[in-house]
Amino acid sequence: MTTQTTTTVRMFGALHTIRRERGLEPTVEVSIPPGGCAACDLARELDLPREKIEAVFVNHLAYSLDHVIQPGDRVAFVPTGIPGPHRFLLGIYGAGLENKNQTISVSSA
Amino acid sequence: MTRILRINLTRKESSWDVIPEAYSGMGGRGLSSAIISAEVPAMTDAMGPDNIIVLAPGILAATTFPNNGRLSVGGKSPLTGTIKEANAGGAAAQKIARLGIAAVIIQGVSTEPVTVVIKNDEVTFHSAASLWGKGNFAAVDLLKEEYPGTALITVGPAGEKGLKASAIIVTTNDYHLRAAARGGLGAVLGAKKVKAVVIDDTGGPGIVIAEPGKFKDASKKVTDLILKHPLIGGLRAFGTPLLVGLMNEMGGLATKNFSRGKFEGAEKIGGEAFAKVLGERKNAAAAHGCMRGCIVQCSQIYTDEQGEVITTGLEFETVGLAGSNCEVDDLDAIARFDRACDDLGLDTIDVACAIGVAMEAGRIPWGDGEKLAEVVKSIYTEDQLGLLVGNGCTATGKALGVTRIPTVKGQALSAYDPRILKGTGVTYATSTMGADHTCGNAIPSPANPGYDASSPKGQNEISAFLQSYFAAIDSLGMCLFASLPLLDAPDLQQHLVDVVSAKLGIELPPGYVMEMGRSVCCQEREFNKLAGFGPKDDRLPDFFSKERLIPGGSLFDVADEDLDKVYAD
Numbered sequence: 001m002t003t004q005t006t007t008t009v010r011m012f013g014a015l016h017t018i019r020r021e022r023g024l025e026p027t028v029e030v031s032i033p034p035g036g037c038a039a040c041d042l043a044r045e046l047d048l049p050r051e052k053i054e055a056v057f058v059n060h061l062a063y064s065l066d067h068v069i070q071p072g073d074r075v076a077f078v079p080t081g082i083p084g085p086h087r088f089l090l091g092i093y094g095a096g097l098e099n100k101n102q103t104i105s106v107s108s109a
Numbered sequence: 110m111t112r113i114l115r116i117n118l119t120r121k122e123s124s125w126d127v128i129p130e131a132y133s134g135m136g137g138r139g140l141s142s143a144i145i146s147a148e149v150p151a152m153t154d155a156m157g158p159d160n161i162i163v164l165a166p167g168i169l170a171a172t173t174f175p176n177n178g179r180l181s182v183g184g185k186s187p188l189t190g191t192i193k194e195a196n197a198g199g200a201a202a203q204k205i206a207r208l209g210i211a212a213v214i215i216q217g218v219s220t221e222p223v224t225v226v227i228k229n230d231e232v233t234f235h236s237a238a239s240l241w242g243k244g245n246f247a248a249v250d251l252l253k254e255e256y257p258g259t260a261l262i263t264v265g266p267a268g269e270k271g272l273k274a275s276a277i278i279v280t281t282n283d284y285h286l287r288a289a290a291r292g293g294l295g296a297v298l299g300a301k302k303v304k305a306v307v308i309d310d311t312g313g314p315g316i317v318i319a320e321p322g323k324f325k326d327a328s329k330k331v332t333d334l335i336l337k338h339p340l341i342g343g344l345r346a347f348g349t350p351l352l353v354g355l356m357n358e359m360g361g362l363a364t365k366n367f368s369r370g371k372f373e374g375a376e377k378i379g380g381e382a383f384a385k386v387l388g389e390r391k392n393a394a395a396a397h398g399c400m401r402g403c404i405v406q407c408s409q410i411y412t413d414e415q416g417e418v419i420t421t422g423l424e425f426e427t428v429g430l431a432g433s434n435c436e437v438d439d440l441d442a443i444a445r446f447d448r449a450c451d452d453l454g455l456d457t458i459d460v461a462c463a464i465g466v467a468m469e470a471g472r473i474p475w476g477d478g479e480k481l482a483e484v485v486k487s488i489y490t491e492d493q494l495g496l497l498v499g500n501g502c503t504a505t506g507k508a509l510g511v512t513r514i515p516t517v518k519g520q521a522l523s524a525y526d527p528r529i530l531k532g533t534g535v536t537y538a539t540s541t542m543g544a545d546h547t548c549g550n551a552i553p554s555p556a557n558p559g560y561d562a563s564s565p566k567g568q569n570e571i572s573a574f575l576q577s578y579f580a581a582i583d584s585l586g587m588c589l590f591a592s593l594p595l596l597d598a599p600d601l602q603q604h605l606v607d608v609v610s611a612k613l614g615i616e617l618p619p620g621y622v623m624e625m626g627r628s629v630c631c632q633e634r635e636f637n638k639l640a641g642f643g644p645k646d647d648r649l650p651d652f653f654s655k656e657r658l659i660p661g662g663s664l665f666d667v668a669d670e671d672l673d674k675v676y677a678d
Contacts, residue, residue, distance in 0.1 A: 060529070078355065
């Protein structure tokens with residue numbers, strides 16, 4: 001990875017625990033190349049277990065791990081098991097809308 | 110659950126009625142709100158003799174379905190003036206259900222402090238003169254000796270004094286305290302001079318499941334899914350304070366009386382720090398169940414450095430509002446505040462928000478963690494500031510001349526800033542309960558990356574969905590956290606319908622859950638309308654749409670027309 005702008009990466013919950021168990025800080029500074037890098041590549045570089053990562057927050061929004069992180073982005077890896085009634089678009093809500101032949105009018109991240 | 114127990118405090122009488130047809134198949138919040146709508150004049154004084162308190166276990170209470178022990182406590186709220194349902198875990202709901210009782214209705218006013226004991230077909234009234242004035246911890250210690258093996262419902266000194274942020278306390282099976290906290294219902298029970306209600310289910314008829322085989326099969330499917338869900342591991346390891354780091358990262362963690370969305374000390378009070386403390390201290394436990402049959406175990410036992418229990422069940426909302434929102438980065442101080450609120454019988458959300466407002470007024474220094482519990486305890490000696498915060502955030506703000514008061518319909522917001530979580534903001538504004546995140550908290554999901562919580566568009570649809578869903582969950586008596594995994598899998602809605610259908614012995618339509626929840630919300634809305642509430646009351650305080658959140662600059666910019674659409678049809 002070419003040294004470029006430093007980006008702060010935070011790790012929460014179980015990922016925080018894993019880092020601590022390894023004697024590593026749960027918040028680190030990394031360098032992202034000018035063209036960016038996929039969140040999954042960054043996770044691999046940090047040796048985070050993929051099955052323990054639910055997604056990545058980049059600049060306050062949630063993305064899947066194929067999202068490309070740009071230099072200077074604000075990054076946080078989110079573990080599995082975060083509480084909150086947040087999956088409704090994939091669950092009952094989405095199913096209900098499908099039944100009613102409606103569309104979901106929520107803007108994309 | 111086939112009967113209604115009516116307790117008349119004025120006459121010291123009780124009566125048992127077969128549940129009316131109109132209430133058949135109802136439970137929890139839905140039943141409580143139906144009874145209040147039928148029996149309480151909407152314009153009545155919430156602290157007066159015409160108000161009632163309803164104790165209603167959910168439809169699934171005391172079955173083998175997981176996490177079924179939430180107790181709905183209802184009445185007209187002295188804090189908001191609206192209809193109110195506040196629910197808590199603990200042992201009471203399951204014991205009431207095993208007595209065959211769908212709802213206990215407490216009406217009238219006693220002339221002297223009283224403990225009401227409900228045992229099988231008998232209700233007895235006992236003087237509570239020696240308990241009056243005692244904190245909940247002391248009162249529960251005495252009552253559990255006198256009535257071993259029972260569930261206790263108590264009011265603390267705050268409720269006795271009629272403070273409008275007063276909670277009703279419910280004990281767990283191991284006599285830790287939980288609170289039906291919101292809306293000041295502790296003050297209503299206190300005004301009726303009830304110190305305690307004792308539930309003894311010895312010899313009770315138990316519960317009836319119409320189709321046991323079908324119930325068992327459907328219940329197992331739901332249980333298996335919940336247990337496999339990663340949410341459970343997260344809650345067991347870190348509790349709900351896990352949300353502190355996430356909300357701080359999003360820039361939506363209530364900080365310094367909602368003037369900021371990020372807190373420098375967040376790492377010191379977040380779930381990770383919380384887990385570290387629990388892991389190091391004697392007698393502490395990271396996982397604890399507040400009700401029999403709990404498979405989530407999100408509670409904890411939080412001890413001090415000597416291993417003495419400070420509190421149990423410390424939640425994100427308390428950590429956020431007593432922590433970041435007061436710029437306090439000391440978990441022990443927050444835990445002691447939580448204990449003081451349990452002891453006095455107070456809603457930590459409203460009182461912590463009130464303290465944040467008092468800090469803005471300069472009455473308490475920002476970041477002074479020791480003051481949190483001290484102010485609450487000063488209610489014992491009727492200190493003016495203590496009494497003020499005990500009356501909630503709105504009363505405190507008005508008395509101290511603060512204009513930035515984070516309440517809706519008189520009830521304080523939780524620690525999610527609505528300028529970032531705009532779906533939650535819509536719920537705060539339009540819920541029948543006043544600002545209440547448990548009515549529909551729309552947290553953006555890693556599993557749901559298409560949802561932008563900060564967009565002003567479409568949030569009314571999401572809030573409307575969530576408000577109906579959680580009204581249904583509250584009516585089933587199900588713990589909110591156990592209900593969340595169901596949102597991941599559409600087919601499980603049918604399993605949940607099957608469970609209820611098998612319990613009641615009636616066929617239910619596939620859309621039962623959402624239709625029932627919507628019906629509950631609409632009934633509550635109608636009560637509020639008769640109580641004088643309208644669209645003008647379904648708004649957030651002005652400052653959320655005028656003051657840009659730091660950092661990020663967000664405003665709450667959901668259109669008023671969208672807020673009005675939540676209950677438009």
